Structure formats: structure tokens, C-alpha cells
Amino acid sequence: MGKSYKIAVLAGDGIGPEVMAQALRVLAVVETKFSLKFEFFERLVGGAAIDGAGKALPEETLKTCEDCQAILFGSVGGPKWESLPPAEQPERGALLPLRKHFGLFANLRPAVCLPELTHASPLHPTIVEGGFDVLCVRELTGGLYFGEPKYIKQEGNEHFAVDTMVYWESEIRRIAKVAFEAARRRKSHVTSIDKANVLQNGVLWRRVVDEVGKDYPDVTLDHLYVDNAAMQLVRRPKFFDVVLAENLFGDILSDEMAMLTGSLGMLPSASLGETHEGSTSRFGMYEPSGGSAPDIAGKGIANPIAQILSSAMLLRFSCGEEAAAAAIEAAVKKVIADGLRTADIHTPGTTKVDTAGMGQAIADAVAVA
Numbered sequence: 413m414g415k416s417y418k419i420a421v422l423a424g425d426g427i428g429p430e431v432m433a434q435a436l437r438v439l440a441v442v443e444t445k446f447s448l449k450f451e452f453f454e455r456l457v458g459g460a461a462i463d464g465a466g467k468a469l470p471e472e473t474l475k476t477c478e479d480c481q482a483i484l485f486g487s488v489g490g491p492k493w494e495s496l497p498p499a500e501q502p503e504r505g506a507l508l509p510l511r512k513h514f515g516l517f518a519n520l521r522p523a524v525c526l527p528e529l530t531h532a533s534p535l536h537p538t539i540v541e542g543g544f545d546v547l548c549v550r551e552l553t554g555g556l557y558f559g560e561p562k563y564i565k566q567e568g569n570e571h572f573a574v575d576t577m578v579y580w581e582s583e584i585r586r587i588a589k590v591a592f593e594a595a596r597r598r599k600s601h602v603t604s605i606d607k608a609n610v611l612q613n614g615v616l617w618r619r620v621v622d623e624v625g626k627d628y629p630d631v632t633l634d635h636l637y638v639d640n641a642a643m644q645l646v647r648r649p650k651f652f653d654v655v656l657a658e659n660l661f662g663d664i665l666s667d668e669m670a671m672l673t674g675s676l677g678m679l680p681s682a683s684l685g686e687t688h689e690g691s692t693s694r695f696g697m698y699e700p701s702g703g704s705a706p707d708i709a710g711k712g713i714a715n716p717i718a719q720i721l722s723s724a725m726l727l728r729f730s731c732g733e734e735a736a737a738a739a740i741e742a743a744v745k746k747v748i749a750d751g752l753r754t755a756d757i758h759t760p761g762t763t764k765v766d767t768a769g770m771g772q773a774i775a776d777a778v779a780v781a
């Protein structure tokens with residue numbers, strides 16, 4: 413038996429448990445095939461934890477995560493919990509605290525449009541022909557999400573709301589480095605996103621990214637205002653290699669990128685903290701970029717690929733098991749090339765499968781690879 417890994421499994425709400433079951437199915441095959449041992453610790457999180465344990469992030473769940481090498485996360489939230497006080501809701505009560513608690517400032521979201529899926533993309537075939545591959549590097553623990561003060565108050569007869577956008581140079585510098593390092597392993601092109609024509613945060617962001625860029629003369633750096641970037645992604649997605657963005661802009665642009673690849677159900681993510689000198693593995697949380705999809709939850713039709721590819725990222729970054737990660741990614745490509753499609757990416761001439769059918773096909777492809 414090879415190495416052993418402890419993984420916290422937080423499936424959450426909506427389609428979370430449905431797609432998580434498929435990731436675990438694939439990981440079970442990986443375990444045998446690569447002689448690894450995964451110890452899974454399934455715990456409550458989000459709405460399921462509010463219902464089952466009284467709060468979105470129970471102490472036991474957090475403690476389990478602290479004892480593990482990585483978190484495989486599904487998704488949280490849904491209409492049932494939207495009327496709770498904001499801080500108690502699944503997103504602000506569990507997901508954001510997990511990111512902050514573990515210092516997971518670097519969110520990698522690889523948006524890959526496979527050549528076979530260009531018909532599922534809403535873009536014109538001439539724009540996406542041959543597919544494209546963009547990596548969104550999103551800052552995850554700063555900006556408007558976490559800045560203080562943050563409140564809604566009443567003055568006279570009216571309420572007003574305040575959110576604060578704060579970025580420290582050091583926060584910009586460390587995420588910029590992640591983007592430049594990633595670009596070196598790709599096409600050596602970073603496009604940094606900001607709103608420097610309006611926001612002070614944008615002015616500082618651009619200045620610091622330029623400074624970091626001087627250490628990477630081999631990487632081409634350009635800057636785009638976020639509104640232009642949203643447009644250019646639709647106009648010419650192939651222009652982009654690594655897109656570097658602060659928290660909110662990265663959130664918005666990554667949903668756009670996901671859809672351009674065919675579906676939000678295709679986009680995995682890795683949320684990582686600092687690297688430690690000489691270490692090939694680091695703690696991380698891995699989750700689909702999309703949410704709990706209440707509109708399709710319980711129907712067994714969700715696309716499990718984002719969750720399965722998130723588990724591949726977990727093996728790569730938190731376990732250093734590159735061969736196993738690559739095997740999962742190759743299996744996903746194979747089933748897509750074989751014409752299997754969940755409803756969200758189904759086009760005429762391809763074979764429609766449900767969530768479990770897609771998970772089983774990917775697991776089978778890993779087994780025979």
C-alpha cells in the first residue's frame with residue numbers, strides 16, 4: 413500500500429451531495445489503481461449543518477478539517493436558509509470562514525473548453541474553434557468580501573449599506589506571484605484585472621502587479637479594466653492565458669469563463685494557502701466554482717465533472733500525486749471524446765447521461781487507463 417491521505421469531505425447542500433458521491437466513486441478507483449489510501453471524513457457543512465447541528469460550520473467539522481491534509485467541498489446555500497441573518501447563512505457562516513481560517517488566499521479556477529465541447533459553448537463556433545484554456549487566479553481572502561466595516565444601518569427613514577474594499581500591498585503581491593508562477597508553466601501571459609480608472613484599490617493593484625512583473629521578464633503582462641475584460645472574454649477567449657483578479661472581480665469573471673467553456677458544471681477550483689519551502693504538498697480546499705444549483709437539485713442531472721476535477725486538483729496540490737491527478741483529467745477528456753454528456757452540455761448527436769452515469773463512466777475510464 414502506498415501513501416495514506418486524510419481528506420475532509422464536506423458535501424453541503426443542493427447538488428453538493430449528488431456530485432460529491434461521483435467524486436468519491438472516482439477516488440475509490442484511483443485508490444486501487446495507484447495503491448493509495450484515502451481516509452475520508454464526511455462532515456456537515458452549510459445548510460445541512462444548520463439543520464443537523466444548529467450552525468453552518470460546527471466545531472466538529474472545523475476540527476476535522478484541521479486534522480486533514482485537504483478539504484473536498486461540495487457547495488452550500490439555498491432558498492431554505494436565505495431568510496436567516498446574513499452571518500448565519502451557509503455562505504457567510506461556513507464557506508467564507510473556512511477560506512479565511514485556513515488562509516486560502518489563492519483560488520485557481522482553470523476554465524478549459526475542450527475541442528469536443530465547443531458546440532456547448534454559447535460563443536460563436538468561429539470564436540471557440542479548437543477550444544481554449546484560461547486559468548483564473550482569484551484572490552480569495554481580501555477585498556469587499558472581508559473588509560471592515562461592513563453593515564446596514566438606518567438613518568431617518570432610510571437604510572444604507574457599507575462594504576469596505578481593502579487590499580494590502582502584501583496581499584496583492586502574494587497573489588500576483590501565484591499568477592506569474594502559473595503563467596511560467598503555461599503560455600507565459602498574465603492579464604491583470606482592475607478598475608484603476610475609478611477605484612483606489614485598482615490603482616494600488618496595478619502598481620504592485622507591475623512591480624511583481626519586473627521579477628518575471630519572461631512573462632508578458634497586460635492590464636484590463638474589469639468591464640473591458642468581461643467583454644474581451646466573450647470576444648476573444650483565446651487571447652487569455654492567466655487572468656489575475658481580486659476577489660469579487662474573480663468571482664464574477666470565473667462564472668463567465670465557466671459558461672464560455674460550456675457549463676458552470678465543468679469548472680473546478682483549488683483554494684490554497686502559502687507554500688512551504690521544499691514541500692510538494694500544501695493544505696487546500698477543493699470545490700466546484702458553481703453553487704448548490706437549487707433549480708436542478710434532487711433530479712440526478714447535475715454535471716459532476718467540476719467536483720471530479722476538483723478532486724484531481726486535490727491530489728495534485730495537497731497530496732503531490734501528479735500521476736493520479738492526470739489520470740482523472742485524462743478520464744474526463746476520454747468520456748467527453750466518447751460523446752457522453754450531462755444535460756447541461758448535451759448537444760444533438762451526443763449521448764445524454766445522468767449524474768451517476770457520468771461519474772461511473774469517468775471511474776471506469778480511470779480503471780482501464
Ligand SMILES: NC(=O)c1ccc[n+]([C@@H]2O[C@H](COP(=O)([O-])OP(=O)(O)OC[C@H]3O[C@@H](n4cnc5c(N)ncnc54)[C@H](O)[C@@H]3O)[C@@H](O)[C@H]2O)c1
Pocket residue numbers: 427431486487488489490491503507675676677678699700701702703704705706707708713714715716718756
Ligand atoms: N461554493 C459554493 O458553495 C457556492 C458557489 C456559488 C453559489 N453558491 C450558492 O448556491 C446557491 C445557488 O446559487 P446560484 O443559483 O446563484 O448559482 P449556482 O452556481 O448554484 O447555479 C447557477 C446555474 O448554473 C447551473 N449549474 C451550476 N452547477 C451545475 C452543475 N454542476 N451541473 C449543471 N448545472 C449547474 C444551475 O443549475 C443554475 O442554473 C446560493 O445559495 C449561492 O450562494 C455556493
Ligand SMILES: CC(C)[C@H](C(=O)O)[C@@H](O)C(=O)O
Pocket residue numbers: 489503504507508663701702703
Ligand atoms: C457562495 C459564494 C460566497 C462564493 C463566492 O462568492 O466566493 C461562490 O460564488 C464562489 O464562486 O465560490
Ligand SMILES: [Mg+2]
Pocket residue numbers: 663664667701
Ligand atoms: Mg461564484
